[in-house]
Amino acid sequence: MKTSDLSPARRKLLVPCVDYPGAFALVPPPTPRVLDLKGVGDELRRASNALELLKDLSSRLPNPDLITRTADRREAVRSSQIEGTNAGVNDLFTYEATGSGEGLPPDVRVTRNYVVALEYGLRKVRKSGPATLDNVLVKELHAHLMDGVEHGGTPGEFRKIQNWIGGGGNIYRARFVPPPPDHVPTCMDDLARLLAYSPGEEEQMVLSLVMRMAIAHAQFETIHPFIDGNGRVGRILLPLMLAAEGYPPVYLAGYLKDNQREYYDVLAGVQLRDEWSAWVKFFVCGVEEAVQESMRTALALEGILNRWKGQLANLGLRSHSVLLKFPELMIGTPVLTAHHASKTLGVSFPAASAALAQLEKMGILVQPVKQQRNRIFVATEVIDVLNRPVGG
Incomplete structure (x- = not known):
């Protein structure tokens, strides 16, 4: 100095x-x-x-x-x-x-x-x-x-x-x-x-x-x-x-x-x-x-959440369907495994696995690497929002 x-x-x-x-x-x-x-x-x-x-x-x-x-x-x-x-x-x-x-x-x-x-x-x-x-x-x-x-x-x-x-x-x-x-x-x-x-x-x-x-x-x-x-x-x-x-x-x-x-x-x-x-x-x-x-991010994530809820509502699911629990989970936890979802939501592992498979089929989640065990599912829309530059 x-x-x-x-x-x-x-x-x-x-x-x-x-x-x-x-x-x-x-x-x-x-x-x-x-x-x-x-x-x-x-x-x-x-x-x-x-x-x-x-x-x-x-x-x-x-x-x-x-x-x-x-x-x-x-x-x-x-x-x-x-x-x-x-x-x-x-x-x-x-x-x-x-x-x-x-x-x-x-x-x-x-x-x-x-x-x-x-x-x-x-x-x-x-x-x-x-x-x-x-x-x-x-x-x-x-x-x-x-x-x-x-x-x-x-x-x-x-x-x-x-x-x-x-x-x-x-x-x-x-x-x-x-x-x-x-x-x-x-x-x-x-x-x-x-x-x-x-x-x-x-x-x-x-x-x-x-x-x-x-x-x-x-x-x-x-x-x-x-x-x-x-x-x-x-x-x-x-x-x-x-x-x-x-x-x-x-x-x-x-x-x-x-x-x-x-x-x-x-x-x-x-x-x-x-x-x-x-x-x-x-x-x-x-x-x-x-x-x-922060305001741009909050509004973008809120928009994604509402769109997901709308997509699931169009499926005519029963009110207690496990699938309906996932939109809010995915906004806060955009990378999921069946084990993690099962534990967090308090549902069975098979139910969590089935819901993740359905969400992948709908294009809401993707698997970056296809594997048989410990599969990882990613809500890429959320990750993309979080990766935007500060002024973006």
């Missing part, structure tokens, strides 16, 4: 790295509650308005939880891919349906861990609200994320050694060196007060939720409290902050992945030079774009 890359104010925050003579780390200032921003007011208003529109749409959809389930998994894939994984949406759903990684990218387990961490966090914040957003939860998210993953640290514990960003294995070539480990707990305690935000009596302006999300993510990545998994934990916290206040989760990983170089550059601008305006503008534009994508 070159001192010439830092603003004068940030240079004053440098401290020596004990185990690396001549290297310095940056201890960030307290998490800001007030920022002097220029030229981002319109973007902030649009992002906040977009969240309200999404909240209204979600309240009118008959199956928002089913759609959220698929969106959760798309977010897990995209956020993990930012860190270099290769598993796709179809790989993740196949892994969940079969319980096997055979023939799948080895890092599908890492992506599945993201789902576990995200769903765990959503359950907690929906139950107890913003007060749940504390360091206990942050550590629990990390523990789920890194379960069974070799990473040089202890899952669920703040780091005990110095880390750095960029430069490969050489701290002296690093783009940024976060605070030494003994500073991490204090920095995270300070950040936690923003995560569980309630406006103080002395505050003249209440920080909007979108602004808090932007500040929290940048501050978390500046602290970099874990040896590995910081980017993913930092991105998981964003939908949790929304859900804690009653909003549908909005997922930004697609936007961040599509704009990955700018993402890293504007984050570095905060870390090295206190350049908050560029970061906040980038972030809130991402929120607006992610909301628009």
Whole structure:
């Protein structure tokens, strides 16, 4: 980390790295509650308005939880891919349906861990609200994320050694060196007060939720409290902050992945030079774009679900037919096996097998690989929607 890359104010925050003579780390200032921003007011208003529109749409959809389930998994894939994984949406759903990684990218387990961490966090914040957003939860998210993953640290514990960003294995070539480990707990305690935000009596302006999300993510990545998994934990916290206040989760990983170089550059601008305006503008534009994508995806999946129901209604089935249970299952679980469907729906294996065969005959499901045992059925329409680019 070159001192010439830092603003004068940030240079004053440098401290020596004990185990690396001549290297310095940056201890960030307290998490800001007030920022002097220029030229981002319109973007902030649009992002906040977009969240309200999404909240209204979600309240009118008959199956928002089913759609959220698929969106959760798309977010897990995209956020993990930012860190270099290769598993796709179809790989993740196949892994969940079969319980096997055979023939799948080895890092599908890492992506599945993201789902576990995200769903765990959503359950907690929906139950107890913003007060749940504390360091206990942050550590629990990390523990789920890194379960069974070799990473040089202890899952669920703040780091005990110095880390750095960029430069490969050489701290002296690093783009940024976060605070030494003994500073991490204090920095995270300070950040936690923003995560569980309630406006103080002395505050003249209440920080909007979108602004808090932007500040929290940048501050978390500046602290970099874990040896590995910081980017993913930092991105998981964003939908949790929304859900804690009653909003549908909005997922930004697609936007961040599509704009990955700018993402890293504007984050570095905060870390090295206190350049908050560029970061906040980038972030809130991402929120607006992610909301628009969420609405497009929700409406597309709702349309697919209604069409499937219409196709089955035309068959004149009895009201208790097993086949009628499948449309909602397929929206949330677009890769199925007979065993998985049988267990999930509470029906017999033969009944599940017969229903899957009928749905394949109707063209609703396809078998990517024809096999006699452990057959996999895919609702390709759902997968195609989830694989659309962010602006598509």
